[in-house]
């Protein structure tokens with residue numbers, strides 16, 4: 119059997135399972151979510167090892183960013199499931215009286231989840247939680263660039279979950295292409311804008327709904343915080359969100375900093391001191407910063423540093439160890455705004471600091487660039503906070519911290535514009551894999567004569583009232599207590 123036939127027979131099995139109705143049952147959804155929980159708990163060591171192998175992620179970082187948030191998400195889904203699955207009452211206009219209406223969530227069907235390599239468990243299993251909770255059958259295609267993680271996903275999901283409804287298919291772009299040639303009821307894609315365009319083009323053929331989670335350049339504005347405590351906390355949070363999260367290879371990592379010129383030298387001094395206390399004299403030995411995923415990405419980052427004017431802007435770090443795929447936390451002050459480091463998503467441990475005359479100028483810079491997945495601002499200035507939220511557009515705005523939005527079940531995670539569209543996490547993950555079906559129920563008891571021809575002006579007048587007023591207002595009109 120060739121690959122195409124194997125894929126088709128796997129998909130047929132998933133479609134048959136979905137059509138059998140089993141995935142719609144609450145008991146099935148619960149059993150799969152619980153099995154996923156067991157997988158995360160029992161295979162924690164395998165996951166840690168794979169993340170160490172693929173990305174040099176320390177096991178505490180791996181728990182903080184991947185296993186821990188996933189356990190939290192599965193528990194959250196188990197707790198909310200009954201209510202999420204229940205239908206919600208809706209109102210109908212008076213012209214349809216008497217009637218009842220409801221929104222009934224139904225699964226979309228057989229879903230394809232394509233994920234990236236940087237959080238290979240997080241960005242694969244977070245969507246899977248939503249897809250299962252919503253009652254779908256799923257194919258997950260993890261990234262070939264994190265092979266150890268991809269193989270843990272394939273081996274464990276196969277043994278823990280219902281293999282007739284949930285499958286992992288491993289491979290790179292060519293397998294991705296073959297998958298995209300199939301008909302899906304939903305595609306959930308996490309990755310680059312370039313591949314998103316390929317995915318969207320394929321989805322258009324079958325009018326498949328799609329969610330696209332991309333990246334971009336997330337700015338962090340750092341105001342001249344007055345208290346030394348605020349400054350110290352801000353530095354820790356900035357460093358953890360850049361160098362301490364997958365070595366900066368995160369879609370919501372701080373990509374660059376915007377700071378007032380008068381505070382810039384102090385900021386650099388504070389960041390350097392914080393780097394020393396967080397990552398030590400020799401960050402490579404401390405094993406608290408991950409490594410670059412592969413040689414291609416390492417060369418890409420090195421090229422960014424080699425561009426004219428960029429190396430000269432380095433004020434800290436800059437040393438590279440190609441054999442270990444390790445890059446020292448690197449600070450750059452005012453690299454050329456037209457250089458790659460200020461145009462492309464950096465996705466690595468390089469942190470440009472761009473100086474502006476006034477803090478308000480940072481808003482203009484942000485507005486002049488493609489919309490970001492997240493905007494961060496470290497400030498206590500309430501007026502500035504309001505202005506930033508009101509005047510800019512982004513997936514999220516976080517004040518005085520970074521990355522925490524990823525673990526918030528109550529906040530939608532997703533982009534706007536160039537950084538993607540659609541949102542998930544928490545109940546939003548259930549919604550993104552569901553269709554809310556409109557169901558209206560009428561009886562034959564009462565029927566308004568003005569709904570049907572032949573038409574006359576009186577019927578028009580009645581329609582105007584029926585669409586304009588609510589039940590209480592109509593009663594008041596009938597009682598002569600309100601004008602129609």
Ligand code: NAD
Pocket residue numbers: 232233234235236237241259260261262263289290291292293294295298308309310311312313314316331332333334368369370463491538
């Ligand atoms: P990528 O687009 O290269 O790959 C993503 C996935 O698409 C992989 O599974 C890959 O095998 C597959 N793929 C590649 N070419 C394909 C093709 N022609 N047809 C079908 N599938 C194909 O992205 P990446 O390098 O894995 O991830 C990095 C990007 O992902 C960054 O831009 C980052 O910001 C973004 N990202 C976003 C989020 C988010 O939640 N918004 C999370 C993680 C990463």
